[in-house]
Amino acid sequence: MKLKKLTRSLALVGLGSQLLGVALAQTTPTAPVQKVERVEVTGSSIKRLANEGAVPIQVITASDLNAKGITSAEEMLRQLAANGVGADNATSNNNVFGSDTDRLTGGASNANLRGLGPSSTLVLLNGRRIAAQGMSGGAVDLNAIPMAAVSRIEVLKDGASAIYGTDAIGGVINFILKKDMEGVDVKVDWAQPLENSAGTTRRASITGGIGSLERDKFNLMASLTLDKNDILRGSDREWANGFQPDRFLSPDSSSHPFANVLGNSSTVAGTALGGANGTTGSTVGTGDPLKYTRINLLALAGQAGCDSIDTGVKYQPQLWNATVTPAVNASTKYLCNTDYGAQYMLAPAKEAYNLVTRGNLQIADNHTAFIELSASRSEVTAELVPSQFSTTNASGTHYPVNGPYYLNLKNYGVNEFDPTKPIAYRWRMQDFGYRTQEQVAENARLLVGVDGTVGEYDYKLGLSTAKGEAWTNLVDGYAYLGKLVDALKTGTINPWVKPGEKQTQAAMDLIESTKARGKLQGGETTLQQFDGAISGNLMKLPAGPLDFAVGFDLRKESFKFAPETGSFTCSDSLAPTINADNPVYANIVYNCPGNTAIPKMSRDVNALYGELAVPVMKGLDLQLAIRYDKYSDFGGTTNPKIAFRYQPNDVILFRGSVNTGFRAPSFQQLALNTAPLLDTADFSDPVLCPTDPTQCAIRLNYTNSGNPGLSAEKSKQGTLGIVLSPVRDLTMFADYWRVDLDERIKKLTLGELKANYNLFAEHFLRDPATNKIRLVEAGWINAADSSTQGLDYGASYALKLSSGLWTAKLDGTHMISHKERAIASQPLQQYVGAFGLRTLYLKDKFSFDIGWAGDAWATTFSTIYKSGYKDQDMTRFNIPLRDIPSYTTFNLFGSYTGVKNLTLTAGLRNLFDKAPNFTYHNVDDVVGAGWDPRVADPFGRTLVLSASYSFR
The missing domain is CATH 2.40.170.20 (TonB-dependent receptor, beta-barrel domain)
Structure with a gap:
């Protein structure tokens, strides 16, 4: 037709x-x-x-x-x-x-x-x-x-x-x-x-x-051809900048090379900024009754404080929310962010050879x-920005009270900060280097x-x-992951390296060992x-x-x-009892890009x-x-x-064709991939958010999988x-x-699923007990x-x-x-x-x-x-x-x-x-x-x- x-x-x-x-x-x-x-x-x-x-x-x-x-x-x-x-x-x-x-x-x-x-x-x-x-x-x-x-x-x-x-x-x-x-x-x-x-x-x-x-x-x-290309990074170009708030562009991240202190979820309950229910936070200064749940010491000094660390920027809640509610203000007013876009690779380094012979x-x-x-x-060396890491109760990675770099925010006007408890934090792991x-x-x-x-x-x-x-x-x-968890437990690695300072050699050696x-x-x-x-x-x-x-x-x-085999297992998540000696976790690599x-x-x-x-x-x-x-x-x-070709003379030619085509799915499109990914952008659960504020800014685990049931494309x-x-x-x-x-044959992306929840609700798998989203299934469909x-x-x-x-x-x-x-x-x-x-x-x-x-x-x-x-x-x-x-x-x-x-x-x-x-x-x-x-x-x-x- x-x-x-x-x-x-x-x-x-x-x-x-x-x-x-x-x-x-x-x-x-x-x-x-x-x-x-x-x-x-x-x-x-x-x-x-x-x-x-x-x-x-x-x-x-x-x-x-x-x-x-x-x-x-x-x-x-x-x-x-x-x-x-x-x-x-x-x-x-x-x-x-x-x-x-x-x-x-x-x-x-x-x-x-x-x-x-x-x-x-x-x-x-x-x-x-x-x-x-x-x-x-x-x-x-x-x-x-x-x-x-x-x-x-x-x-x-x-x-x-x-x-x-x-x-x-x-x-x-x-x-x-x-x-x-x-x-x-x-x-x-x-x-x-x-x-x-x-x-x-x-x-x-x-x-x-x-x-x-x-x-x-x-x-x-x-x-025979030999190629060698040098890397081009975002830092080499002024316009490669993910923080341009005057143009409504700002990173959507809650990590910073100078770690943000957390107090707004069950994973940080009982820590220095968290109460029994994990949502308490703290007031800051005098005359402000609002309790803030994510606080960075540098942000207390305003915009310039976050920027004093290389790639650091002040979080811009007004760019990500149509209405800045008190709850949003409580989690973002004193939050520092990372301009990870400016760190991104613009063109990769490459070494290659190509040989052809014919007789x-x-x-x-x-x-x-x-x-x-x-x-x-071809050998292409690609860089991604340093990982970000959130400490949890289960992994025991909160910064210890007796650690040499314990950051007592009570000394800086954070009134309900409890210096007798460990500190929950979210950190951009800059000292670990580019991935x-x-x-x-x-x-x-x-x-x-x-x-x-x-x-x-x-x-x-x-x-x-x-x-x-x-x-x-x-x-x-x-x-x-096990070595990382054990290293963070020691307190030797400083999540709060101030402008102009560096990690100690002992900390760098410990980082290298992980x-x-x-x-x-x-x-x-x-x-x-x-x-x-x-x-x-x-x-x-x-x-x-x-x-x-x-x-x-x-x-x-x-x-x-x-x-x-036997070298690496990829994971984006933390689990109880993670440590380097536990054989279950010995090969887990945090945030690695592995497929099944x-x-x-x-x-x-x-x-x-x-x-x-x-x-x-x-x-x-x-x-x-x-x-x-x-x-x-x-x-x-x-x-x-x-197809036809009609040329009545040397001046004009007509041509045309009609045909059909067929494309079988690739093997990768047919194969299941159960390796989990972690979305870095906040998502508001349309089912739970109206009644549960903790589900209004969540991070989703998802898979990008093949589909054994795919049919051919015509x-x-x-x-x-x-x-x-x-x-x-x-x-x-x-x-x-x-x-x-x-x-x-189309890849149904996470972005499409999030933007069209009503159409694709079956792709959002929920926990039977809590009804919270536990996994989103993105990937190939007909x-x-x-x-x-x-x-x-x-x-x-x-x-x-x-x-x-x-x-x-x-x-x-x-x-x-x-x-x-x-x-x-x-x-x-x-x-x-x-x-x-x-x-x-x-x-x-x-x-x-x-x-x-x-x-x-x-x-x-x-x-x-x-x-x-x-x-x-x-x-x-x-x-x-x-x-x-x-x-x-x-x-x-x-x-x-x-x-x-x-x-x-x-x-x-x-x-x-x-x-x-x-x-x-x-x-x-x-x-x-x-x-x-x-x-x-x-x-x-x-x-x-x-x-x-x-x-x-």
């Missing part, structure tokens, strides 16, 4: 086009047709002329990347208009406590065409699959792509399940490597932000080859055998195959095995594939040859995930597919394709595709486009596209449906003048609509231009390049534009709605080739030093405090230098 209009359009598309084509042709000289080799282009298994396809394909060459100083796949995707603006980069993926992450993608970089998610974009290397990232098992990590060896990138902006099977709903990105290369190319790249040296990146690569298939009947090629051997005329080995390793993780990912693929021609038929066969392995190492900032380091957890994906196809001319039709392709694809996929084990899971996928290229009449061709996939765990699925999609070339060397195009999903539609557009022009060759290129996507809902009873909700926790559906995104080349010099000036959107809705906190403006950056690069075989390139990224736009959100929901790494550039104006030399 949803695609009927598009289907009818395909039947009527030729009407009127002949008249328009004739009119334009009468005023336009026809460029001579050059003879080109028939090749296989992404989106079809039939070899044809590169410009004969019926589907929109964007080709990005290595020279295009070099001209704009792009060295990584992630940088390329940021400028690709069709790629969604989502949390799929290495910075956004570093969010182990956010409510929309499986905590297994740290350091990874993923493609996300159409904003449909990384698992809906198929990434190929030389037309074949590679293994998914080992930790998440859901999508290819682009760090595994050997960019230095890439010849070109083909981006298919259409569904391709009928050709490639699952994962190709959003489109296909095919990285095609250099081949038949002779000589050696050496290149070094260096980039440094001009504000300071933080965030510097370096790359060195060497690519070489010997032999010529045409001359020597063989070719050997190898490429081609002509075994007979028209027959070539090949072997290809690719291997990569630092090393995310290591390895990926390898061995491919052997043969291709060639038998008579009039082309064939190809390939056999490959691929493996992705990844793991997390705890580096710093994490402590064994730390957990080493491998935490790891995962592994494998992929074995045997595929083949034959294509050629089936028969002659009056309008031309009827070409065909038939093929098969047999593969086996597997995934497993496991915590490191997933035993090895596997599936077999067997597929047959066929394709026809049908010449209907002069200028009109159809592409008919169909594929049947049989999944060992999800049964069979058949997906057809019909899609219907299509495109309809026009290409014009009214004058020589000018091409313009526009393609309408639409993707409708049913049984959509949501109802979604519909996404937009318009891709672009143009390219080349003009030869006496001054040199001038070029201009525009590539853009206008998002018309993205509507979705979690359950069928909800209305479809529009997300274009609205804030989202994972993907932002911006109305417009485009890049525009102007280039000039003459003799030994060339330069490229480029623009990247991303439209504005609605900021996060914070009206529940009495914060007004606002719009975030558009974000535009400019880059300027120049190169010199006046010395034989040497190319020198220099340029500036973010030429005008555009800072990220301000946003309300803090890192609790999406990475970034006051800014958004999905949209903005954290590096600022950056100097880029590169040099390459060819030994030929």
